[in-house]
Amino acid sequence: xxxxxxxxxxxxxxxxxxxxxxxxxxxxxxxxxxxxxxxxxxxxxxxxxxxxxxxxxxxxxxxxxxxxxxxxxxxxxxxxxxxxxxxxxxxxxxxxxxxxxxxxxxxxxxxxxxxxxxxxxxxxxxxxxxxxxxxxxxxxxxxxxxxxxxxxxxxxxxxxxxxxxxxxxxxxxxxxxxxxxxxxxxxxxxxxxxxxxxxxxxxxxxxxxxxxxxxxxxxxxxxxxxxxxxxxxxxxxxxxxxxxxxxxxxxxxxxxxxxxxxxxxxxxxxxxxxxxxxxxxxxxxxxxxxxxxxxxxxxxxxxxxxxxxxxxxxxxxxxxxxxxxxxxxxxxxxxxxxxxxxxxxxxxxxxxxxxxxxxxxxxxxxxxxxxxxxxxxxxxxxxxxxxxxxxxxxxxxxxxxxxxxxxxxxxxxxxxxxxxxxxxxxxxxxxxxxxxxxxxxxxxxxxxxxxxxxxxxxxxxxxxxxxxxxxxxxxxxxxxxxxxxxxxxxxxxxxxxxxxxxxxxxxxxxxxxxxxxxxxxxxxxxxxxxxxxxxxxxxxxxxxxxxxxxxxxxxxxxxxxxxxxxxxxxxxxxxxxxxxxxxxxxxxxxxxxxxxxxxxxxxxxxxxxxxxxxxxxxxxxxxxxxxxxxxxxxxxxxxxxxxxxxxxxxxxxxxxxxxxxxxxxxxxxxxxxxxxxxxxxxxx
Ligand code: DGJ
Numbered sequence: 001x002x003x004x005x006x007x008x009x010x011x012x013x014x015x016x017x018x019x020x021x022x023x024x025x026x027x028x029x030x031x032x033x034x035x036x037x038x039x040x041x042x043x044x045x046x047x048x049x050x051x052x053x054x055x056x057x058x059x060x061x062x063x064x065x066x067x068x069x070x071x072x073x074x075x076x077x078x079x080x081x082x083x084x085x086x087x088x089x090x091x092x093x094x095x096x097x098x099x100x101x102x103x104x105x106x107x108x109x110x111x112x113x114x115x116x117x118x119x120x121x122x123x124x125x126x127x128x129x130x131x132x133x134x135x136x137x138x139x140x141x142x143x144x145x146x147x148x149x150x151x152x153x154x155x156x157x158x159x160x161x162x163x164x165x166x167x168x169x170x171x172x173x174x175x176x177x178x179x180x181x182x183x184x185x186x187x188x189x190x191x192x193x194x195x196x197x198x199x200x201x202x203x204x205x206x207x208x209x210x211x212x213x214x215x216x217x218x219x220x221x222x223x224x225x226x227x228x229x230x231x232x233x234x235x236x237x238x239x240x241x242x243x244x245x246x247x248x249x250x251x252x253x254x255x256x257x258x259x260x261x262x263x264x265x266x267x268x269x270x271x272x273x274x275x276x277x278x279x280x281x282x283x284x285x286x287x288x289x290x291x292x293x294x295x296x297x298x299x300x301x302x303x304x305x306x307x308x309x310x311x312x313x314x315x316x317x318x319x320x321x322x323x324x325x326x327x328x329x330x331x332x333x334x335x336x337x338x339x340x341x342x343x344x345x346x347x348x349x350x351x352x353x354x355x356x357x358x359x360x361x362x363x364x365x366x367x368x369x370x371x372x373x374x375x376x377x378x379x380x381x382x383x384x385x386x387x388x389x390x391x392x393x394x395x396x397x398x399x400x401x402x403x404x405x406x407x408x409x410x411x412x413x414x415x416x417x418x419x420x421x422x423x424x425x426x427x428x429x430x431x432x433x434x435x436x437x438x439x440x441x442x443x444x445x446x447x448x449x450x451x452x453x454x455x456x457x458x459x460x461x462x463x464x465x466x467x468x469x470x471x472x473x474x475x476x477x478x479x480x481x482x483x484x485x486x487x488x489x490x491x492x493x494x495x496x497x498x499x500x501x502x503x504x505x506x507x508x509x510x511x512x513x514x515x516x517x518x519x520x521x522x523x524x525x526x527x528x529x530x531x532x533x534x535x536x537x538x539x540x541x542x543x544x545x546x547x548x549x550x551x552x553x554x555x556x557x558x559x560x561x562x563x564x565x566x567x568x569x570x571x572x573x574x575x576x577x578x579x580x581x582x583x584x585x586x587x588x589x590x591x592x593x594x595x596x597x598x599x600x601x602x603x604x605x606x607x608x609x610x611x612x613x614x615x616x617x618x619x620x621x622x623x624x625x626x627x628x629x630x631x632x633x634x635x636x637x638x639x640x641x642x643x644x645x646x647x648x649x650x651x652x653x654x655x656x657x658x659x660x661x662x663x664x665x666x667x668x669x670x671x672x673x674x675x676x677x678x679x680x681x682x683x684x
Pocket of ligand 1: 291321322366431433466467468469485488
């Protein structure tokens with residue numbers, strides 16, 4: 001099968017199918033029988049007499065020496081070791097189901113070539129009786145042999161999306177998210193670069209498990225040298241004996257143009273296939289979110305004043321964050337009581353909404369539907385609605401509601417729906433601040449059901465996925481939401497790095513990024529407004545600082561960057577973020593290239609003092625070598641006093657070929673730390 005520029009070829013020797021080729025697209029006349037023959041391994045001493053195949057679900061029953069793709073048992077706990085026979089293949093235009101059976105079990109592997117250039121793969125297990133499932137991998141793919149390292153992700157609250165470069169070695173690299181969310185700790189993404197791959201060149205593969213409830217990843221090098229990668233739901237997530245189980249979708253892609261080919265495909269797939277936009281043509285509105293300005297301290301007068309100032313700075317959507325409901329004066333109470341706090345809002349939210357609308361902004365509201373505080377009317381009325389053991393430790397003073405219960409989902413649907421129906425609201429910030437006390441896939445299915453019902457009832461409302469920042473970012477949640485809150489850290493220096501690494505997986509249009517206060521609320525660091533504003537303008541732009549506390553000079557800078565974002569957002573959000581290989585580790589740089597290649601913007605963020613005195617040339621990428629481009633430094637005024645020389649870009653545009661820009665690169669002016677150079681490019 002072909003998807004975009006990649007080919008996946010499989011064969012079966014009468015048992016479960018196996019991959020014989022995954023990589024760059026093969027010619028249409030490739031002889032597949034020869035390809036299958038070429039994939040056969042030798043045997044040697046110390047091995048069993050027939051090499052157990054690395055199939056789409058390696059089988060313990062065939063003495064496969066590594067992690068099997070299926071671990072299941074009879075309902076009474078007796079282990080099952082099925083040895084599957086191939087039954088049939090079912091084709092449609094761009095999908096394939098490969099169906100095998102054994103011992104009353106049917107195992108189907110489904111593969112779809114998506115128009116966005118990725119493959120999606122899923123495993124479905126059915127039985128003629130109730131069985132217990134310990135582990136079910138999505139279709140298992142081989143990992144490249146010509147590779148020294150893999151790149152996976154780790155993170156924590158206020159430090160999300162860090163790349164781990166993990167050396168391949170015999171044995172297992174295992175990551176498991178057991179917190180009931182895709183998680184800050186290790187989001188379900190993996191990149192498998194071949195040796196020598198950079199951002200801009202080389203071969204790489206990538207996988208993403210599209211599930212929000214926690215996952216397990218196994219990347220294993222067998223004693224015989226073969227490598228496999230498995231993704232599935234957290235072990236133990238299926239708590240009931242059943243007749244049918246299925247994995248989430250595994251997204252698989254290959255690039256021949258370096259990590260940027262991975263980034264481009266993930267960005268395109270998320271934006272054009274996964275996210276279901278209420279109105280795809282709507283430009284991403286500039287947000288104002290009041291959380292860091294006022295926290296729980298709500299008053300109509302203050303928020304109206306803030307709204308006036310946010311609108312004057314260019315905001316187009318005003319989001320009222322936590323604190324409007326129950327008796328929520330801090331984070332110890334009221335989750336679950338989704339009625340307006342009349343002590344803060346004696347006339348309800350209508351006066352604020354009317355004011356916001358009169359300023360030309362739309363209105364968004366914060367919820368955390370899946371949670372309950374022990375100090376809430378909901379918990380007092382329904383103590384049995386909580387998930388997990390009675391004597392569990394709370395997290396942020398809260399418990400989780402058991403979403404497997406239809407009456408809990410009905411209550412939440414009615415409560416959230418009533419607020420949406422009664423007010424002019426076009427946006428929900430949907431938070432999820434507590435780790436789950438138990439692992440259970442039913443909880444995530446319940447959450448998905450709640451999202452789906454609310455979206456069907458209020459199709460014009462956009463939703464942001466937030467989980468203490470970036471704790472729930474995956475294609476499962478993005479199929480139901482339209483923005484992710486990448487991190488509670490809006491310190492621009494941290495964000496620059498985080499956004500750079502997250503761009504391997506997430507498009508600009510879904511990645512929320514806000515301008516914070518002068519002194520960051522999560523790091524204490526003070527950064528200039530220009531840097532804070534340009535870093536936020538790299539993604540879906542917004543403000544979160546208190547606009548009553550910024551100087552006139554800072555307001556002018558912010559207004560100018562906001563106007564720039566508005567003038568450029570349509571093509572930027574439809575374009576591709578390409579990471580540059582900066583020769584200077586103190587410079588984090590990317591290009592955003594329009595879909596038609598006709599224009600680009602280059603962001604070069606100086607995040608520390610350079611080792612050498614002069615800036616190193618920065619090589620561009622993704623351009624037509626033969627074309628000419630006019631490049632203009634947008635913000636030469638940000639050059640520090642030490643920039644005394646004749647750097648040409650400070651004085652006006654340059655016209656250079658794509659070959660020169662990509663081969664030699666450009667020289668930017670000297671910069672202080674916390675400077676973002678912005679270079680606009682236009683193809684002539
Ligand atoms: C955690 C979120 O990440 C913040 O942005 C904010 O919405 C708070 N929760 C509100 O309690």
